[in-house]
Amino acid sequence: MSQLCPDVPGRPTGPVDVLLVAAVIMIDIDGRILLARRPEGKSMAGLWEFPGGKVEKGETPERALIRELNEELNIDVTEACLAPFVFASHTYEDFHLMMPMFLCRRWDGILTPREGQTLKWVKIQDLGTYPMPPADAPLLAMIRDFL
Numbered sequence: 512m513s514q515l516c517p518d519v520p521g522r523p524t525g526p527v528d529v530l531l532v533a534a535v536i537m538i539d540i541d542g543r544i545l546l547a548r549r550p551e552g553k554s555m556a557g558l559w560e561f562p563g564g565k566v567e568k569g570e571t572p573e574r575a576l577i578r579e580l581n582e583e584l585n586i587d588v589t590e591a592c593l594a595p596f597v598f599a600s601h602t603y604e605d606f607h608l609m610m611p612m613f614l615c616r617r618w619d620g621i622l623t624p625r626e627g628q629t630l631k632w633v634k635i636q637d638l639g640t641y642p643m644p645p646a647d648a649p650l651l652a653m654i655r656d657f658l
């Protein structure tokens with residue numbers, strides 16, 4: 512077993528800070544997925560991500576996402592329209608990202624980028640052509656296989 516699943520080189524063995532981020536795969540009626548380009552001044556600026564953000568103290572991931580989608584995209588989403596799907600678990604240099612991903616096909620309001628980000632609806636087969644944060648790479652195969 513240990514030969515089949517060797518330790519990942521470079522993984523820290525000591526304590527790490529785990530950052531909980533909730534994100535969403537928004538799907539439009541044509542089956543395209545929404546990507547947002549992280550604006551200048553933020554970490555990983557210029558990379559394309561799934562909308563979402565940090566879960567604050569006392570919030571569930573679902574409530575955090577509802578808040579983030581309102582803050583970032585000016586839309587209203589209900590908890591019933593957020594379906595748990597996959598998660599990313601990735602060690603960055605100074606924290607470990609734990610990112611539950613939800614699917615969402617229904618929202619109210621007109622998508623408006625409120626934080627200087629660029630939005631783009633992308634066909635599933637084209638997702639790989641957008642540079643994304645390293646944590647997102649394993650998600651693309653899941654999206655292609657299961658959506």
Ligand SMILES: Nc1nc2c([nH]c(=O)n2[C@H]2C[C@H](O)[C@@H](COP(=O)(O)OP(=O)(O)OP(=O)(O)O)O2)c(=O)[nH]1
Nearest residue numbers: 532534554560561562563564565608644645646647
């Ligand atoms: N939203 C989102 N964040 C991602 C993805 N992939 C990935 O590694 N991340 C990382 C980047 C950041 O380190 C973290 C999200 O933090 P953020 O800075 O966007 O958080 P936030 O929206 O709450 O923004 P802020 O108020 O802290 O500025 O998760 C992704 O696909 N979507």
Ligand SMILES: [Mg+2]
Nearest residue numbers: 562563564565
């Ligand atoms: Mg964000």
